[in-house]
Amino acid sequence: EFRALQSSSSHNSSSQDGSGSGPKQQQSGQQPPAPVPVALPGPARQRPGPLAALGDEAFALAKARDQLVFLSIGYSTCHWCHVMHRESFQNADIAKLLNDNFVSIKLDARGAAGRGPGVHELRAGPGSRRWLAPVRLADPGQAPIFGGTYFPPENRYFGRPGFASVLQSLSDSWRNKRDQVETQGTEILAALRKHAVPPAPPSAAAFDPSRPAALCLRQLRDRFDSELGGFGRAPKFPQPSLLAFLLRLAGLRSAADPAESAEALAMCRLTLDCMARGGIHDHVNGGFHRYSTDAKWHVPHFEKMLYDQAQLCSTFAVTSRLCAKEDAGTAKELADTAVGIVEYVCRELSHPAGGFYSAQDADSLPEGSAEDAAGGHGHGKKEGAFCVWTWGQLAAALEGGSIGDVPYLKAFAAVYSCAEAGNVDPYQDPHDELRGQNVLIRRKAWRELAQQLGLSEQQLRAGITDCLLRLREVRAKRPPPHLDDKLLTCWNSMMISALAQAGRLLNRPDWLERARRGAEFIRCHLWREDTRTLYRVAYPDGQDGVTLGPAPVKAFLDDHAQLIGALLQLYRATLHQPYLAWARQLQAEQDAAFWCSEAKAYFDTRRQSADAGDAANAAAPELPLRLLDDHDGAEPCGNSVSAVNLASLRAFDDNSGSYSSRSGELLNRFSQTLGRQPMALTEMASACLLTAAGPPATLVLAAPAEDQLEPLMQAAWSSDSPVRRPDLTLMRPQDAGWCSGYGPIDGRAAAYLCRDFTCQLPVTEPAELADLLAGI
Template sequence: MSGHSTDSSLRESAQRRGRCGFMMLRLGFAWSTSSATTKHIAQARLSTGSLLRKNSPRTLYNNWCSGLPKALQFGQKSVLASTRLFWDSSRSSGVIFFSMASGSNGPDRSKTPKHTNRLSKEKSSYLLQHAHNPVDWYPWGQEAFDKAKSEDKPIFLSVGYSTCHWCHVMERESFEDEEIGKILSENFVCIKVDREERPDVDKVYMTFVQATSGGGGWPMSVWLTPDLRPFIGGTYFPPRDSGRRPGLKTVLLRIIEQWQSNRETLESSGERVLEALRKGTEISASPGETLPSSPDVANRCYQQLAHSYEEEYGGFREAPKFPSPVNLMFLMSFWAVNRASSEGAEALRMVLHTLRMMALGGIHDHVAQGFHRYSTDSSWHVPHFEKMLYDQGQLAVAYITAYQVSGECLFADVARDVLLYVSRDLSDKSGGFYSAEDADSFPTVESTEKREGAFCVWTAGEIRELLPDIVKGATGAITQANIFMHHYGVKEQGNVDPAQDPHGELQGQNVLIVRYSVELTAAHFSISVDRLSELLSDARAKLAEVRKARPPPHLDTKMLASWNGLMLSGFARVGAVLGDKALLERAERAACFLQEHLWDEEGQRILHSCYRGDNMEVEQAASPIAGFLDDYAFVVCGLLDLFEATQRVHWLQWAEELQLRQDQLFWDSQGSGYFCSDPSDPTLLLALKQDQDGAEPSANSVSAMNLLRLSHLTGRQDWIQRSQQLLTAFSDRLIKVPVALPDMVRSVMAQHYTLKQIVICGQPDAEDTASLISCVNSLFLPHK
């Protein structure tokens, strides 16, 4: 999810090339070492690093199989022959991904459910999707833990999220299967976790899976001892063997056998990896260590990003391409302090070109606004159609910042476009924001099988039928459809490359992508640019009306404090730059929602999530989930942005209050930096500090800047010192691989250049005061 780690980039690359799922089975007998993995983890593996550098993937595969207990070797030759193999030769590790075709869409859900389990009492959309599986699912909690201990059974932990395509596939293939459900229920204590609801649980076990396999992803499948210690980790499994390729049923039966006959070996192997992870994931400031040099760290981060920059279409690395707002924001900050240098000019060019190409591409929804999750190709054309709230919030900020830097109206228009989508489709009447829209939906109301992108794509015939009118003044008998199809690249046979659609779900369909500038299209049809703009706007509105009649994708109405904080920043920043009171009012409604529904006044804590109930009112879970570090950091950032946009002191005061509470709950008084979750939680085996800016920025990165801003706004010098201590704890990472933490590098730069305060004296409601504030807001001042 995009600033992605090498592991996650490889994982998502393989996952989307051919929209394949991928399966990995590991028992702590790991077979590789990653360049980013510490020596402690490497020592816990059966390392084949030397083999990886000189042997082929086939030789690697043979060595991998030979490292497993004999009972879990699945037949090397036939497995290798029946898989599609993805190999990253640039790394000192590799991952074998098994390409799977998706099956049917499962049973008719209109019938009375045959099975109902404990998940039916939950609020999470993802957990509710599994409430009628023939699996005796438990939510994460003491009831499940006690059952595992009392019956001395291993735990099967399955983690995913409601808009995850391959989570849907594994559910209908395996978790709706009666035989597999019986095996799971009789031999394991089965726990389902929504990774968005419990990111703390997800991070701990994903760390195990990544460390023991070299990759990770969702759905995540992990087998644990009754005391929650992992001993086997994997991701997607098909239901049954294909040839001699193992399916979930086979894996389950062999784990049962090994648990009964070889339990001690499984447990000790998993414990060795876990102990190594405790040492290898430790982040702390060493005695005498100082803050890294800002120019050195910033220049290295720029060079690393420039090395991965893709010239033709922008973005970083080849397909799949992620928006990576953290990279874009760093590059604009880098330009701001290096304007006179060639590197600064190049950094700005990279950002603006990337944002333009994304805005024109299919990753941008030209009919209903907003951005899809990522592009499966290098040209930003065919997306993974899921839409996530955290992308919208960060991209709104990135586009409005590009407008500040360049003055180019396209960027302001796109920022407004994003907020229009969120206001219309992801907003609750309470003022909160929903989490996501799914990629899959039914093509028609009569359809029985969902398809990815069905809600968003068009045939040429549909376009002609919707836009039949002859355009007066155009050359020849030209219809509105002719103009629209030319401008947006619509083809009779469809415009999706079969390589991006291996399962044929998009055959004959078109993903809209702007192929020409309005000037070129207008000239091509001999009409004015203004007339063309009217025609295209009218056409998009007609298509939007038709889309409303299609079966919509699943909407995850879970409302998360962290993602609402990111979206709050989006509305506040765009509203301030454009001087748009309506956007600022929407931002304040979001802040009021957070204070009313996700702040526990009695416990003086943020709550992580709330939900839209059946009565359309906001509801809490029976046992509310306490907020994590992300929740505090992102909400504080949003409140500071809102204070700067509105000058209302209340929001600054609440931000200060939340920062104090964050310090109490998550600060590591021994090694500095913030833990991701409550370090005293006995159910979490690792106390982690997020060391990567990915699809979302690391909460430590955001906190470093929050502390600086709060210090200058409140006069508290201890917060400057805390920010410096935090950055010092991450200094090794910042010096070696700053590209992993571009948002934190911005904080290092802010420490170096110091924040500048701009004081405007005047009556708050006076016209000249407003003009001065507007002037300041129009400028990109990263160290303001």
């Protein structure tokens, strides 16, 4: 949300309205104009309009004052944004610098306006990205002149300039070196335009999709931590798109190259096992924190993001199924972790109407603290306070319980490496917020822990489960972390897709039903059938309903792509035809609004108007340019998701070949990155795997009535084929013209296994179908 960066009287010695005069006004003695508010007054439930509406007022004020605009772009659940808020924005001296020399805005990067591509990021070149949270300075002409991430308040960290020094230097430059500043802004905007669209491949020759997989595997192998899992050094992120690539590779290469398949699966298993044992995993409430500050997955930054829960739910479920035959114990633990993720999301991130909230904060008030009177992220809040445990808190919660002759506290401390003085390395606690605290981490296998305590493994697991339930009851009484209750189409879609896939793989019909409710939420609240318009974000209205806000924001590329993927996954899991029909409709809308025939790829934002052309400079008025994303980060980019969607839609091409053709154009457009650094586009490398597998493999299921499909559906999903062959499409004959002639056999449901639009003889028994799928 937008906030004026004016300090309260308790923190600011300047005027209450923050209307300090700019340099030229001070020299002339003129009274500055009254400030134009850039924040919505009233309760926090009120929502901002689009960036242009409030941004124009801010830039107009900056022009009138002859000042720079200071734009702090953060996120409401981000720990480091809170740190800078406490250290700098609530510092009286820094507040005076800001109020005297800048027009200041604070923007939620994930909100309706702030999440717009191009608003919150800067590219140094193709495939690279630099986040501009929390600082960007721009001249009144709206050209950015300076950007950065975290700045300490003073010049104290390893030569890093302090925030006050940065502000003073920029203010002096604006006053005394105006021409240089304006030239710098022009050059930065020119550089942004240059890199908004990655370079096209030097040749129009068709790209070979079989090539990136080997290189991507080699790059992942070189960065893989063979002891602790994950890729690269600390800090360690989950990076689900890397794991998804390895899982697709493991399935598709299981027959052709068993050794390569086993290596890919082993990387996933170790990574997920270490993550599930680590502090990045919330052992009490379920779900995963954003990332680990150390290489051991121990001390996290404690925010929880919906998109992480969605991607990791799928990853744990697929890995569980792929390793079930070889290691049933590991498979069960992986499946149990997926269950914990879903239970957490359904319990704490679910709106009554069926949608999913965005995130929970990293910071919260410690147990027993008074409420923060300011209603914000004041000095009382600490990172991880909701999640961590002192020895005394553990002792009080576990008092009186035992596992056999072993007291609960002793057993629990052994399992989760807890200590009386806390178990957090001071080097992982730069702000001294975790001193004396324990972040739960299980360092040993259950069997080894049981032997150490003289218990059976079954006894130990049952006792620890009861301990965790006790801790959950205690935690429920603590001040909760802030909930970001925005309902974003793209993140909701990711969760719907995960529930549909994991629901089938782990035989959880209730998850399938939750996925259906999520899709219905988007259809009812974020989609307008009459105008065929998808919207980006909804907000709770305080009465179990939702609103699009005063200025509804149309969806971006990632919203379209992720929703299409979710609907295709739902169709694959249920064979409910309306999901497929909507996915195909959305794909047509996406092609019309985001596809650039010149660039042969999708822009992140829609073209300005139907007759404005589709080049990079045809941006909406409030954005200086359109970006074409070429990097998979915490979330895969829209082009990568679209490449996977198009590869899946090939089975519905009929005779037109439109999906196959567009898929080929998209992969060819990014062939340079895929040929040199496929790790930067691992989701698109997955699309290459699906395409290189050859013509689409299809299982056509025909039945006299829809409810008669379930026995064959269960047989299909109980086999290994949905994970071993992620290119396998399940469909009904009436949903694609090329197989419309296939039907039931003697009034019984029948299954046809097809390759390249040619089908084998049908089978009608679930056991026969299982045998048939075992051979593909």
